[in-house]
Amino acid sequence: MIKRMIVPLILGIGGIAILVSLGTWQLRRLEWKQDVLSEIEARIAAPPVPFAQAEGPYAPVYATGILGGPELHVLVSRKQIGAGYRIIQALETEQGRIMVDRGFVPVAQVDTPRPTQTLTVTGNLHAPQDRNSSTPENDVEANIWFARDVTQMAEVLGTQPVLLIARSDTGQGVDPMPVATESIPNDHLQYAMTWFSLAVVWLGMTLYLLWRIRAKTV
Structure with missing residues (x-):
């Protein structure tokens, strides 16, 4: 029974690790994007100068x-x-x-x-x-x-x-x-939740498969 469980267990742990790492990466991207948006908001709201002296977007x-x-x-x-x-x-x-x-x-x-x-x-x-x-x-x-x-x-x-x-x-x-930052996409939190949700599903599927293997061998 243990031998039959090894491959599903490895695949389960590996899949969960990959999905959790992707969700964590998206959270880091979210933090980076929030910093970028804060900088843009500060630039947008700064005191205006003559247009001929201005440089760059926003x-x-x-x-x-x-x-x-x-x-x-x-x-x-x-x-x-x-x-x-x-x-x-x-x-x-x-x-x-x-x-x-x-x-x-x-x-x-x-x-x-x-x-x-x-x-x-x-x-x-x-x-x-x-x-x-x-x-x-x-x-x-x-x-x-x-x-x-x-x-x-x-x-x-x-x-x-x-x-x-x-x-x-x-x-x-x-x-x-x-001009406002609302039009700038910032979907990293949704992406992170998607990856974490898939990790939970993968965990559930792995546990179910292990349970089926155990049930058949009892």
Whole structure:
């Protein structure tokens, strides 16, 4: 009986060890990711500087210029509100033309005229990672964008490939959607719980198999 139990016991202990180690590794990744998110949050909330002096993603900036002209409409959905569009426009500054993500308007208000205005926009520089394998290609002709592809948008609007995502109110019924860490995936805790759950299942299966072997030999 003992000889028949050796192989299942080795496989059981080995499998449990591997699954527990994977869960532990995910917990270490969770701690690392939380530190990264804390650093990003601190960077986002730092005092803004002129956009021409800022470097890197999430940099807090402000820019003054003439905001208006053609709009790009990026399709999004907001909880408890529904579908709508992000409004992307050019901001003409003394340092050149950049893009501003002004924020959200409902579908019914996307064609509402938004006159040109001179103002200071405060927000964060960002290169959004909106696109994944299931994201459709942007319909540039119909002005329906499914991702904020900065380079492509800059070519259409004739600006620098710089996107300032507003956290200040630019008025005219546009609700700012500031940069936040909520959009950054952090699933390590769920992954860890999955591995630990599989380890428990593996333990149960191993004990059941050993019990069956013992029962057949008694």
